[in-house]
Amino acid sequence: MSERAIAIRLKIPDNEAYTALTALRALDVQVERLERSEVWLVEDTGDAATLAARVETNEAIFNPNKHRLAVLDATAPRSGEAWVYELPATGGADPIARPTMGGKTIPGVSNARRYIGWRLLDGSGAPVARRALESALERLLCNPAIEKALY
Amino acid sequence: MSARIAVLVFPGTNSEDETQRLLRDCGGDAELVHWSRADSLAGYDAYVLPGGFAHEDRVRAGAIAAHDRMMDYVIEGAAKGKMVLGVCNGAQILLEAGLAPGTGSARRPTAAFTFNGPQPHFICRLVYAKLAVDPSRSPITAALPPGAVIPAYTANVQGRLAATPEHMREIVEGSHVAFVYARADGTVDASAVPNESALGAAALTNKAGNVLAIMPHPERDGWNFNHPQRQTGDDILAPSGGAVLFSSFVEAVNR
Numbered sequence: 498m499s500e501r502a503i504a505i506r507l508k509i510p511d512n513e514a515y516t517a518l519t520a521l522r523a524l525d526v527q528v529e530r531l532e533r534s535e536v537w538l539v540e541d542t543g544d545a546a547t548l549a550a551r552v553e554t555n556e557a558i559f560n561p562n563k564h565r566l567a568v569l570d571a572t573a574p575r576s577g578e579a580w581v582y583e584l585p586a587t588g589g590a591d592p593i594a595r596p597t598m599g600g601k602t603i604p605g606v607s608n609a610r611r612y613i614g615w616r617l618l619d620g621s622g623a624p625v626a627r628r629a630l631e632s633a634l635e636r637l638l639c640n641p642a643i644e645k646a647l648y
Numbered sequence: 649m650s651a652r653i654a655v656l657v658f659p660g661t662n663s664e665d666e667t668q669r670l671l672r673d674c675g676g677d678a679e680l681v682h683w684s685r686a687d688s689l690a691g692y693d694a695y696v697l698p699g700g701f702a703h704e705d706r707v708r709a710g711a712i713a714a715h716d717r718m719m720d721y722v723i724e725g726a727a728k729g730k731m732v733l734g735v736c737n738g739a740q741i742l743l744e745a746g747l748a749p750g751t752g753s754a755r756r757p758t759a760a761f762t763f764n765g766p767q768p769h770f771i772c773r774l775v776y777a778k779l780a781v782d783p784s785r786s787p788i789t790a791a792l793p794p795g796a797v798i799p800a801y802t803a804n805v806q807g808r809l810a811a812t813p814e815h816m817r818e819i820v821e822g823s824h825v826a827f828v829y830a831r832a833d834g835t836v837d838a839s840a841v842p843n844e845s846a847l848g849a850a851a852l853t854n855k856a857g858n859v860l861a862i863m864p865h866p867e868r869d870g871w872n873f874n875h876p877q878r879q880t881g882d883d884i885l886a887p888s889g890g891a892v893l894f895s896s897f898v899e900a901v902n903r
Contacts, residue, residue: 508879513706520707520715586844636755637715640708640744642811643760644700 500570503552504534504614509563517615524636527629528616535611536580537598538572543605551606556601577624579648580612581639583601590645607624612647651693651901653678656722656738658702658713663865667735670870674891681718685696689721689801694901697722697738699803699865701838705819709762709806710740714755720743723754730858731788731901736804739861748861749824750816750854759811759819759852764804771823772803774876775842775864777850778830781823786857787903789826791896796880798827799842799875799889800850802842807863809849816846826860827851828835860897865889 514533521528535558541548547566553559559560574580582592594608603609615638617625625633630648639646653676655668664680671678681689689695702713713719719741725745726732735744740761742748752758752841761767779796783789788797807837811819819825827839828848839854841848851862869890887895 513704516703516706516712520712524715568741583762583810584810586808587815637707637711640711640757640760641760642757642815 498540498542499545500572500629501539501545501548502572503537503539503548503566504539504569505559505564505566506532507563508565520637520642521633525621526633526636528617528625528633529620530622532616532618534616536614538610538612539598539606540608541605551603552598553573555598555601555603557601574648575616577605577618577622577630578614578616579630579638579646581634581644581646582610582612583644594615650675650677652682652691652769652903653694653696654689655679655696655698655900657682657698658700658716658718658720659683660701660704661698661737663698663735663867664700666867667696670867670887670891670894672698673870673887674895674898676901677773677896678790680758683716683718683840686717686721686814687719691726692725695722695725695733695895697732697734699736699738699739700743702737705737708744708760710744711855713741713771714744723747724893726854726859729856729858731808732898733788733897734861735867738764739851739863740806742859742861747818747859749822749871750859751818751822751824753764758815759809761804762806762808763812764806764808764842766850767827768805770805771807771842772801773842773848774803774869775800776830776832776840777827777862777864777866778834778836780825781829784858785823786853787900788857788897789854789893791899792891792892795834796892797830798866798893799869800862801864801868802864803868804863807845808843809846809852811846819852820847824852824854825849825890826853827862867891870894
């Protein structure tokens, strides 16, 4: 059993990311580009090489006409990136782990946890400084009353 | 001369017309103010944030709207004691803006109306909101009888009150839950809560009581024609149960 991370991003223009970018810049957060993705951390007993193909069969979370899917190298956010998740209603600080992804079983996959990934980049395409990321989370991207961010 | 009430229209707001109409039927001088006219908000005496999907609920419901320039005026007005009422998405915006329960600072939310439980489904049905505080706790509810039960329609995916245990304690200790879900006869029990909202909360108020954030829509039960228990022969255009909250709000604004 291996822990693996998957990111699903829009390949069409992401209006939500653009709105968030505009709002963050209005709030004086130093960011020039913002990438949003749906991140899934899963336990997988299957072959790593086929994970993407197995998840891509799930039309509840992946539409080949508008999404691209990548199996990430690491199972933690990259520099300049935060993964935001909703705190469970039942209490506790960990994201809910489900046997399914978007309500559908994927062969080999279990303990699926869902996050929204926000990656903040500067004008040169480099990750923003940690302070800018924290400011973005505090001011807009994470409501600490109901959400938590990994970064 | 009656006080002027601004009904705020963000991009994506969709309940502004019935909100304005009911405020007017309750005697309020209510006007729609669109986001492009934000600067005119300073001239109004009270603010109402209707339901809808402000800024398409991007990032989180109410999150972008909380930073809209219109909210600069609402936050400033609320601090001066102006009456502010938010319904459904309007309530979500007030929580994101930190105005309700108002236990933190502006634009630093301490609670949220978030995804319904046990499943994050859209819930659309008639519910009853019961006044859970003394009417005098808030000027907005001051004209209601103690324990008033108001019919309203819940119509949301994100209506469940949630907060950290620390903030929930502040909500309880500060008597910030203004309305709870109840049965039609006023009985309060878990079966009346449609979405597992914490404390059974349907509405929150701030410390001063001049801000009220209510999730179910009273204006959707504002006239007899949309009241399911109307009797044959009732004037279908007469105000019905949901109108009493708007009347009380208008009374507070004009006081």
